[in-house]
Amino acid sequence: MKQWIGAALGAALMASGAQMAQAEDLAFASYTNGASAAFLNRELANFAKQSGHTVKLITMPSSSSEQFAQYRLWLAAGNQDVDVYNTDVVWAPQLAEQFIDLTEAMKDRTAEIFPSIVASQTVNGKLVAMPYMTDAPAFYYRKDLLEKYGKPVPKTWDEMTKTAAEIQAGERKAGAKDMWGFVFQGAAYEGLTCDALEWIASSGGGHIVETDGTISINNEKAAAALDRAHGWVGTISPPGVLAYQEEESRGVWQTGNSVFMRNWPYAYTLGNGGDSAVKGKFDVAPLPAGAEGEAGASTLGGWNMAVPKYSKKQKAAIELVRYLSSDEVQKRRAIELSNMPVLEKLYDDKDIAAALPFMPAWKPIFQNAVPRPSATTKVKYNEVSSRFWTAVHSTLSGNGTGAENLEKLEIELTELQGGSW
Known part of the structure; x- marks a missing residue:
């Protein structure tokens, strides 16, 4: 009996160890201000509970020009310390060769996004960054x-x-x-x-x-x-x-x-x-x-998430991208931060319209925004x-x-x- 208990306990510990080994410590580079930082930290904590992957937030400067310059330096050096980059809508053609193709991993999501936004992140037929927030002033x-x-x-x-x-x-x-x-x-x-x-x-x-x-x-x-x-x-x-x-x-x-x-x-x-x-x-x-x-x-503005080809944790990084671009997170982001979702259907969402009466009117603006x-x-x-x-x-x-x-x-x-x- 003692031998059986010992064997069972050993097997449980091995299984637990295997699960822990699968958990990854990810790094996400993004600019955040006070309100968006609190929101993102809550979502990253939720993601950690669900997936077991912890995420360190690398805070970037507010200027998109400064962000781009830093990203380009890291990517040119093959930096393995960043697993997900928060990218501006205009960077896709410039950084495409540094990011993995997300087309297959995100194909169930992209069908519900404004086509022009998906197109903005597609280079030579490859989805190099996943849209999760769009913008029009x-x-x-x-x-x-x-x-x-x-x-x-x-x-x-x-x-x-x-x-x-x-x-x-x-x-x-x-x-x-x-x-x-x-x-x-x-x-x-x-x-x-x-x-x-x-x-x-x-x-x-x-x-x-x-x-x-x-x-x-x-x-x-x-x-x-x-x-x-x-x-x-x-x-x-x-x-x-x-x-x-x-x-x-x-x-x-x-x-x-x-x-x-x-x-x-x-x-x-x-x-x-x-x-x-x-x-x-x-x-x-x-x-x-x-x-x-x-x-x-x-x-047309907006932010996306890209996984660099240098990351050694690409599978876990894709999980993070899928989570932060999910319907639920986009809805919460819209209501709490008035950030505009990339999913067309959310512009008809009653909860969002109640919190942000102006948002439904922005749907045609995104369909015809100037790139x-x-x-x-x-x-x-x-x-x-x-x-x-x-x-x-x-x-x-x-x-x-x-x-x-x-x-x-x-x-x-x-x-x-x-x-x-």
């Missing part, structure tokens, strides 16, 4: 102030400029000395590429580089759009906007010191937080158009974007007109193209 407006001054939600950039200036002047006269009309992302980084692409595309100025490879940026409509934005700096936008990224813009807005803001959906929930000065006082709408009758443009020219320019996209935002920032700063800077940019991009992308 909104036009945030103070509904209380519009009502106070009897103004409608602006439909064009010119109308926005006029309304912002009038309300800003009225509020300052009433004692709100720190009030501004409009805040956006004006720092020289990838975020400015997104903002400026919207100004230009909504004004009929093209998409920097077109899908056929044509460099289209040097045109009168694009130049006029940039000159109009330059006119905002120091008038309806603070001079410091030239250094603003998303969080700096949100900081001004959430303290009640701006009439309008261009920002991503994450700012919606934070703006309605208990410590927000604008809680219950704002709403969102599609971004303005360049002219009456034209359509606004929202840059950055990463698919066309491929591995050269990062340099294209850098040259573009530099030209835009120079214009916003008053260092040359839109026409002058875009003429220089066209020359630079033609040299970079070298005959083909």
